[in-house]
Every structure is written in structure tokens, then in C-alpha cells.
Amino acid sequence: MASGKALLKTYIKQTHQKEIDELKSQNKQCKVSIDYESLNQFLIDQSGKDFWQHQIYEYIDQMEEIFDTGKVTLKFMNVPERDNLHDLDATSNNKWISAKAMIKNITDVMVDVKQASFICRKCGTQNIVNIANPNQSEIIPKYCRSPDCAGTSKSMFLDKDTSIYRNYKLLKLEEPLELRSGGGSREFKAIVLDYLASPFHNLKVGDVVNVTGTFKIEPKKSKGRNNGYEFIIHVHN
Ligand SMILES: [Zn+2]
Structure with missing residues (x-):
């Protein structure tokens, strides 16, 4: 039987490939919405298992790479509410949630590195590091990827001009x-x-939204130093 990942790939190919190609050719930041009901029905028809049994949300980020979507992002929409913010706690780490929330506050657009480009001083080779989220630490490659080079993290410097950047915003959800x-x-x-953090996507304080994403526990930083842990929701949509 086809895996959840293969099924999602087939579904996107059948249903959204044309739309993705069109939007990508316009080179705009935008999203393609994957309807939960329609996808869920497809999964059940094909495999007898639904969105949740396949844990389909595990694969959505990989799809952007597989379909090489560029600035076009793929988002699930109309995912039914399954969780209540009130119930989330230390036992919910890494849970994929779907909950109703109100935006209490929101920062301006901030920027961080999405793909860091490290140049090895010893040989000049570029070492690329993809960064999943702005909280990620330790991004410097331990060794130079060039097989003939003995360069280590100490010989790497971050090249600002060939690195790729991303928008992000921090929110308080209530x-x-x-x-x-x-x-x-x-x-x-x-x-x-x-x-979702771009000026093209409108999020306002006071909006009540359906949030999907991963609930995580991460080290809390204050003034650059670790200071205990905190809950943070990595919003999918
Ligand atoms: Zn090197």
C-alpha cells in the first residue's frame, strides 16, 4: 500500500500541480490551499486510512521541496478543530494541533537566515545549511564538505550576500x-x-483564527542565554 507521503504527493500532483506552476512562474509570494475534506476523502478512497491515521501533516514541508515550489507555499485549509489551547501542556510536546485561537499581539515582519551560506577559508568551498526555524542554534557546519579539505567550523564564515533570508513574526495566541x-x-x-509572515498575508490583533501547527517545548533565551523552557506553536496555517 502506498505510504502517506506517496499519497500526498499523488494528490498534490493531480489537484494542484497546474496552479503551483502558474503561481511559481509569476514569482510572487503566495499560497496554494489544500482542502482538508477533499484530501481526506482521497486518502480514505485510496488506502482506507484518513488524514490523521497517515499523519499527513508530517510530509507537507517536504512537498515544497519535492515540487520545487519556490516562493509558493502549500497549506492545509479547513482542518477540523481537534484541540483546545487550554489543554496543552508539557505532555503535548511535538503534537500537531488544530485549534481555535485569538491573536493577542503580533510583531512586525522580522528577518532571519533561511539558508545559511558558509564559505570555508581554507578552500573557498560553499557549505549550505538549511535552517528550519529561527530558534535553531548551532548552524555552523562541523567540517567542510569538500573531501580534500581539512577545514572545520573554525574555518567557516557566514557569507551574508549568498545566504537566503526569510520573514518571520512572533505572535501571542490566546x-x-x-x-x-x-x-x-x-x-x-x-x-x-x-x-504567512509576509506583508501579503494579513494577520490582525483580535482576529479569531483556526491554527494548525506543531506544539513544541523549546529552550527559552533571554539576552542570548538559555533560561529554562517555554511552549511555542510553530504555525503551519
Ligand atoms: Zn574547505
Whole structure:
């Protein structure tokens, strides 16, 4: 039986390839929405298992590489709500969530390195490092990728001009008013990347949105030093 990844690839190819190619040729930052209902039905028809059983969300980021989408991002839409922000805690690490949330505050567009280009001083070889998110640390390659070179992290420097950058914004997400069950409301830090953090995608304080993404526990930094841990939602859409 085809794997979840293969099924998702087939579905995108059949349903969205033309749209992706068209948008990519315009070289604009934009998104292609993959409808949950339609995809879920396809998965059930093909394999007898649904979106959640296949953990289809594990593969969506790889699809952007597989289809070489450039500035076009692929997003699931209309994913049913399954989680309540109120219930998320230390036992929810790495859980893919779908929840309703209110945007409490949001930063301006910030910029970070998406693909770091390190040049080896010993041999001049470029060493590329892809960076999944701005919280990632230790990005310098340990060794030069050139087989004839003994260069290490100490001989690498970051080349600003050949590195590729990305937008990001930090948000505070709060339980929407109607879901608060007495007592205080909980709020979580969240991060949006690339298109979702671009000026072309409108997010406003006070908006109630359906958030999908990965709930994570990460080291908390203050003034560049580690200071305990915190919850952060890496927003898919
Ligand atoms: Zn080298």
C-alpha cells in the first residue's frame, strides 16, 4: 500500500500541480490551499486510512521541496478543530494541533537566515545549511564538505550576500473568549514563517483564527542565554 507521503504527493500532483506552476512562474509570494475534506476523502478512497491515521501533516514541508515550489507555499485549509489551547501542556510536546485561537499581539515582519551560506577559508568551498526555524542554534557546519579539505567550523564564515533570508513574526495566541472556562485564560507564543509572515498575508490583533501547527517545548533565551523552557506553536496555517 502506498505510504502517506506517496499519497500526498499523488494528490498534490493531480489537484494542484497546474496552479503551483502558474503561481511559481509569476514569482510572487503566495499560497496554494489544500482542502482538508477533499484530501481526506482521497486518502480514505485510496488506502482506507484518513488524514490523521497517515499523519499527513508530517510530509507537507517536504512537498515544497519535492515540487520545487519556490516562493509558493502549500497549506492545509479547513482542518477540523481537534484541540483546545487550554489543554496543552508539557505532555503535548511535538503534537500537531488544530485549534481555535485569538491573536493577542503580533510583531512586525522580522528577518532571519533561511539558508545559511558558509564559505570555508581554507578552500573557498560553499557549505549550505538549511535552517528550519529561527530558534535553531548551532548552524555552523562541523567540517567542510569538500573531501580534500581539512577545514572545520573554525574555518567557516557566514557569507551574508549568498545566504537566503526569510520573514518571520512572533505572535501571542490566546484562548478565544467563548472557549474560556472560568478562571484565567491561557496564552502561547507562536511563530509564523515565510509567506504567512509576509506583508501579503494579513494577520490582525483580535482576529479569531483556526491554527494548525506543531506544539513544541523549546529552550527559552533571554539576552542570548538559555533560561529554562517555554511552549511555542510553530504555525503551519
Ligand atoms: Zn574547505
